[in-house]
Amino acid sequence: MRLSGAEIVFECMLREGVRHVFGYPGGANLPLYDTFAKYPQIQHILVRHEQAAAHAADAYARVTDDVGVAFGTSGPGATNLVTGIANAWMDSVPLVCITGSVVTALIGRDGFQEADITGITIPITKHNWLVTKVDDIAQAMKEAFYIARTGRPGPVLVDIPRDTQQQTAEFSYPETVNLRGYRLPTHVDHSAVRRAAQLIADAQRPVILSGHGVIISRAYSELKQLAETAQIPVITTLLGISGFPGTHPLYLGMPGMHGMYWNNIAISESDLVIGIGMRFDDRVTGRLKDFAPHAKIIHVDIDPAEIGKNVRPTVALMGDVKHVLTDLNKEVHPKDHPEWKAWLERMRQEHPSIALPDTDKLLPQYVVQKIYEATGGNAYVTTGVGQHQMWAAQYFWYDRPNSFVTSGGLGTMGFEVPAAMGVQVAKPRDTVWSICGDGGFQMTLQELATIVEYELPVKFALLNNGYLGMVRQWQELFYKNNLSAVKMFSPDFVKLAEAFGMVGLRVTDKTQVAGAIDKAMSHPGPVLIDFVVDEAENCYPMVPPGAALQETIDQPKIERPQRGEVVTRR
Numbered sequence: 001m002r003l004s005g006a007e008i009v010f011e012c013m014l015r016e017g018v019r020h021v022f023g024y025p026g027g028a029n030l031p032l033y034d035t036f037a038k039y040p041q042i043q044h045i046l047v048r049h050e051q052a053a054a055h056a057a058d059a060y061a062r063v064t065d066d067v068g069v070a071f072g073t074s075g076p077g078a079t080n081l082v083t084g085i086a087n088a089w090m091d092s093v094p095l096v097c098i099t100g101s102v103v104t105a106l107i108g109r110d111g112f113q114e115a116d117i118t119g120i121t122i123p124i125t126k127h128n129w130l131v132t133k134v135d136d137i138a139q140a141m142k143e144a145f146y147i148a149r150t151g152r153p154g155p156v157l158v159d160i161p162r163d164t165q166q167q168t169a170e171f172s173y174p175e176t177v178n179l180r181g182y183r184l185p186t187h188v189d190h191s192a193v194r195r196a197a198q199l200i201a202d203a204q205r206p207v208i209l210s211g212h213g214v215i216i217s218r219a220y221s222e223l224k225q226l227a228e229t230a231q232i233p234v235i236t237t238l239l240g241i242s243g244f245p246g247t248h249p250l251y252l253g254m255p256g257m258h259g260m261y262w263n264n265i266a267i268s269e270s271d272l273v274i275g276i277g278m279r280f281d282d283r284v285t286g287r288l289k290d291f292a293p294h295a296k297i298i299h300v301d302i303d304p305a306e307i308g309k310n311v312r313p314t315v316a317l318m319g320d321v322k323h324v325l326t327d328l329n330k331e332v333h334p335k336d337h338p339e340w341k342a343w344l345e346r347m348r349q350e351h352p353s354i355a356l357p358d359t360d361k362l363l364p365q366y367v368v369q370k371i372y373e374a375t376g377g378n379a380y381v382t383t384g385v386g387q388h389q390m391w392a393a394q395y396f397w398y399d400r401p402n403s404f405v406t407s408g409g410l411g412t413m414g415f416e417v418p419a420a421m422g423v424q425v426a427k428p429r430d431t432v433w434s435i436c437g438d439g440g441f442q443m444t445l446q447e448l449a450t451i452v453e454y455e456l457p458v459k460f461a462l463l464n465n466g467y468l469g470m471v472r473q474w475q476e477l478f479y480k481n482n483l484s485a486v487k488m489f490s491p492d493f494v495k496l497a498e499a500f501g502m503v504g505l506r507v508t509d510k511t512q513v514a515g516a517i518d519k520a521m522s523h524p525g526p527v528l529i530d531f532v533v534d535e536a537e538n539c540y541p542m543v544p545p546g547a548a549l550q551e552t553i554d555q556p557k558i559e560r561p562q563r564g565e566v567v568t569r570r
């Protein structure tokens with residue numbers, strides 16, 4: 001079969017099961033766009049900015065078993081993808097970005113719209129290719145999808161000059177890939193599994209720290225079996241949320257910088273921390289040298305580079321979480337830790353870290369609670385980055401596996417809108433709530449046009465505090481309340497929604513919250529609710545940056561002047 005380079009790209013995508021491409025055209029990828037009409041099996045979603053294409057494809061990949069695909073043209077199209085690629089890199093999301101490059105004769109000559117995108121993305125891709133021969137496209141595509149989805153997943157980028165997309169070649173899709181130096185774990189070390197099982201049998205105060213790896217490997221039932229068999233309380237990292245049922249009696253919530261006080265103290269008192277598919281990120285561990293001072297550590301991870309990077313494990317179990325836990329579960333015997341569990345329960349009672357004050361004010365956390373109540377947890381939630389992200393993690397109970405989609409590692413403001421778009425494309429019949437910050441929303445709100453055009457019924461809850469809230473919180477606490485560049489003017493969000501052709505609602509009073517949420521849910525199309533929340537609210541508990549988990553601020557008494565008055569929190 002003799003095909004153009006562009007057609008070869010599409011034949012490869014078909015064979016890889018691609019059904020949606022998020023992208024944006026330009027001079028250097030026009031042959032690819034010229035080919036869409038021949039492949040109606042693949043739907044193109046025309047975003048309004050390439051960053052959104054990468055974020056949407058990233059979120060799409062998170063909630064499906066598919067790889068996300070994003071297209072961009074050369075130069076600015078490609079560089080606009082960079083934040084999205086870095087986001088997928090930090091959160092281990094399989095993403096294939098396909099960029100058009102300037103024609104081969106112009107490469108390296110600073111031709112119009114040339115950017116060395118393979119050079120630029122080396123540190124944030126698992127691998128990338130500049131394919132200058134049409135005969136090499138199929139091989140590169142096969143490898144790209146293989147590398148993106150196998151092992152620890154991640155983004156890759158294939159850059160194809162425009163003339164290479166137009167040349168023709170005989171097409172056959174490689175059956176296998178053979179990549180020197182790219183090795184995947186093939187088996188789990190059984191002696192390590194037995195040692196880990198022994199540590200679990202010996203432990204008096206164990207905790208599981210469950211991360212994104214549990215979700216990526218879809219190891220929900222294996223994790224549940226381990227936790228229930230040995231009665232081990234489960235703490236999930238931010239990205240681990242929804243890997244274990246949020247209302248399970250063994251579930252303790254999130255640890256770390258804005259984690260529950262009881263969790264941070266539990267980790268500090270624990271004698272065995274079982275880190276599963278997580279990487280002991282600084283937002284989880286606090287000051288490393290004081291992390292879990294009394295605990296032995298079992299670390300399960302597929303990426304050898306993670307073992308011992310931050311925390312030296314007593315036993316390392318390398319491999320896919322699902323395989324490792326399947327093997328481990330065979331060796332773990334029923335056990336209970338009634339005293340430990342009772343102690344944890346007492347901590348929870350004595351430090352109800354997320355109890356809301358009884359107030360008539362419209363608190364942002366209250367909005368999240370009400371969305372949880374209205375959906376019964378049966379929804380996907382995406383967020384941006386900041387206080388609203390932490391409240392979305394703290395006040396919503398994610399029973400549904402893999403239903404919380406957030407930017408963890410990179411902490412990318414602006415993720416909330418395109419991520420919701422990607423999830424809704426992947427899950428057209430499910431409810432998708434995008435919990436937004438007023439700052440982050442304004443970074444990618446142009447995608448409301450895409451959302452309306454493709455009739456995606458996303459519900460937006462804008463927690464509008466008039467501030468870059470999380471940064472203001474840091475300035476209040478760590479920069480002597482010197483508020484600098486954090487108060488933010490915003491447009492009339494209701495009018496804005498209407499300008500895009502969607503329903504806009506405004507809520508300024510606590511009593512209106514539930515009604516507005518119901519109205520949004522019963523409307524068949526996209527809705528934006530501008531929740532004008534209490535602008536002074538801060539996010540607690542909090543471990544100050546650089547502090548240890550033991551130093552969690554649980555019940556703050558913070559005073560800060562505002563509009564001439566003194567506001568006392570809690």
Ligand SMILES: Cc1ncc(C[n+]2csc(CCOP(=O)(O)OP(=O)(O)O)c2C)c(N)n1
Nearest residue numbers: 386387388411413437438439440468469470
């Ligand atoms: C792209 C990007 N720029 C800057 C930051 C730093 N940052 C982290 S949280 C935050 C404030 C976010 O404000 P908003 O979206 O309104 O959320 P809020 O904290 O008020 O809920 C900022 C500026 C970031 N995370 N991402």
Ligand SMILES: [Mg+2]
Nearest residue numbers: 437438467469
């Ligand atoms: Mg804000």
